[in-house]
Structure formats: structure tokens, C-alpha cells
Amino acid sequence: MHLCDVTMFYAAHGGGVRRYVEAKHDWLSRHPAVRHTVVAPAGRDGRLVAYQVAPPAWALPCAGGFRFPLRIGPWLSALEALSPDIIEAGDPYRLGTAVVEAGIRLGVPTVAFCHSDLPGLVRSRFGATGARLAERYVRRLYARFDVVLAPSAAMQRELQRIGVARVRVQPLGVDVELFHPRLRSLRLRRELQLGAGTRLLVFAGRNAREKRLEDLIRAVEIMGPRYHLLLIGPGMPSPRTRNAGSISRYVGARELACLLASCDALVHAGDAETFGLVVLEAMASGIPVVGVAAGAVPELVAPGTGVLARSSAPEDLAQAIAALFEDDSRVMGAAARRAVEARWTWERTLDSLFACYRELLRPRRAGIVEDALRAAG
Secondary structure, eight states: OEEEEEOSOOOSSOOHHHHHHHHHHHHHTTOTTSEEEEEEOOOTTOOOOSSEEOSOOEEOTTSTTOEEOSOSHHHHHHHHHHOOSEEEESSSSHHHHHHHHHHHHHTOOEEEEOOSOHHHHHHHHHHHHHHHHHHHHHHHHHTTSSEEEESSHHHHHHHHHTTOOSEEEOOOOBOTTTSOGGGOOSHHHHHHTOOTTOEEEEEESOOOGGGOHHHHHHHHHHHOTTEEEEEESTTOOOOSSTTEEEEOSOOOHHHHHHHHHTSSEEEOOOSOOSSOHHHHHHHHTTOOEEEESSTTGGGTOOTTSEEEESSSSHHHHHHHHHHHHHSOHHHHHHHHHHHHHHHOBHHHHHHHHHHHHHHHSOHHHHHHHHHHHHHTO
8 A cells, every 4th residue: 555645744844744744654553564755845946745756936025935836737747657555644734635636546545634713813814704715715626625624623623614514523533652741841940940830831832823822922911920931942932021031043843842741730811623633642742731612722721630720811821720730730740641641642542533434445455554554463
């Protein structure tokens, strides 16, 4: 079996889609009967940033290294030459169209993984009219795929609301050996010069409007000097309040795992997450989560593993943070770790994904893949 992942969301430095694709590639390395190729944009210097790279694409400004292909012809040629048995599109833009066209030409199934809420992003920037146009675009594009995967039930409902059919929930996962409580260290607290009684809060991700970082910073400012917020990721702001700071650069997975495990709780102010991978990474690291009761985060943060704020308003976030530490946060962190081990390891979620692939493949090929995977253990 030959599987191709195609996406423009494969920057040189991190990103949730890249972590998903690379976790899949690592998992498949233990199943040699399945060949995996990633087709993603290269820089203008032709530097390889994926396992198989199509021609260069236009660099998007202020987008963390993502590149936008303007023409689909070269991508179609690359996919035809690769001749995969199944193709997955990781974004709904030009490469999504290329995947559909390649699937038709090759006569193979196509999968769309809806990692981001395009209509929601358009609505936040251009209002209701722009959102309606984006909904129509997404509905027409996804109707051409054999199946659409949503990382959460919240995203599934949103896609169904706008008229997308054949949507099934496919959660993401986390590397529970990399993100682990054993990495906890007091070094970070010493570097930040925090007192023993100070609660160290953390958020890691992108500095994007939908992350509601201003509300998060304001919430911690309300909480006062017994709480300190650390923002991690490229382009993070430098908060003016004295009880917040930032690591404004790309942080590799190992370093991020150490940082998360060394904090007391993750605080996530976003109310429109399609999944929330950093929430799982924090939970796997043994720390509880303060999130917002909206989007996909409530599907991850069960009672006893964190606290959900009523909204992203600073006052509501501050109230939820206070409520978290009124309980035993270490007990909640341990419960969060157990929840991830039980439901969200990459091994478990990728088993589910490949069950979907097998359903799409022809019976003859499905049998071959089944036998090969069984033989590989």
C-alpha cells in the first residue's frame, strides 16, 4: 500500500499538522508493508522539508513558514508519478483541489482531513458575508472527497451544519513517551526567578487572533503576583504585566515537553479550537488544563483533569484559574496523564485512522493491506 499525505501546512518549524504527519510516518516505519510519502511545498532554494517535495510555492507573509502553491499542475504531475493507493489532503486550498483531481485521474480514494475551520477564520476577519462564501467553497470542495475527517465532534457538527456529508471524527494523538511528567524540573522556575508559592502557567502555540492571548494575559494580570504566565512560540508578544513573559521563538518537541512538564497548568483561552493538540501534550506531561467551554477543548478536558471557563473573557478565565488551584492540581495532573494514556496515544488514534483507510480501499487491496499489517505485528 502506498499512502500520500499532501498539505501546505508543513513548515520547517513545527505546527500541528506537521506533528500529525510525522507521527503517522514514524508509526508506519514499523509497518514496512505500507509506503508513506509526504508531498509538501519546498522553499525557493529547493531545500527538502518533507519526504517528497513538490516544486516551490509562494511564501505566505507572517504565516510561520507556510507556502501557498498557485498552480496545481506540478502537484498533479507529482502525484501521478508517485501513483499512490490513497491520498489524504491536509488543507482545503489549492492542494485540496490537486488531491481530488489526482484521485480521479488515478482512480484511487481521496481523504480530506479538516484540521482548520476555514469559514470560522474568515468570519473573524471579514464578517458574515465572507464566512458564507467560505462555507460554500468548503462544501463544494469536500463533496468531491470520499470521506472527510474531523479531529473533533465539534468540528464534525460544524461541517455538517454547512452541508458537508460523509464526515467522521478522527482524533489526533500525542507521543506519551516524549511528553511525560518525568521531565519536570525546577530549572525553569529558577530561571524565571519565581518564589516557591508562585503558580507557573503556560500556553504554547501560535500568536494568532483566535488564541485570544490578550484576554489570557489580562486574566493573569487580574490574578496578581502569585501567578506567572509563560507564552511559548514564534512571534509571541512581550507582555507588559510583570507576572508574564514569553519565549518568542520556535521550540522543538523535546524542549517543549520539558517546559510543559515543569509548569503547574496549561491555560488556553481559545474558544474556536478544532482539536487542541497542545492540550493533550500538556495533559500527557502531567499538568492540568484551564480551557474554555467552547470548541473542541471540552472534549479533551474531562472533570478531574482541569477546569473549563464559561468564556474567554479575562474575568471568566481568572475565575477558572482560581478554581483549579482550589483543588489539588497535582492530583488533577496525574488524572490528565491517565486519560491521555487511555484514549489519545498515537498508537490508538492511528489504528482508527487506518481502519478508515481500509474501508475506502477496494476489497482486494484492503485484504493485502490487512495481511501485511498483521504480518508486521
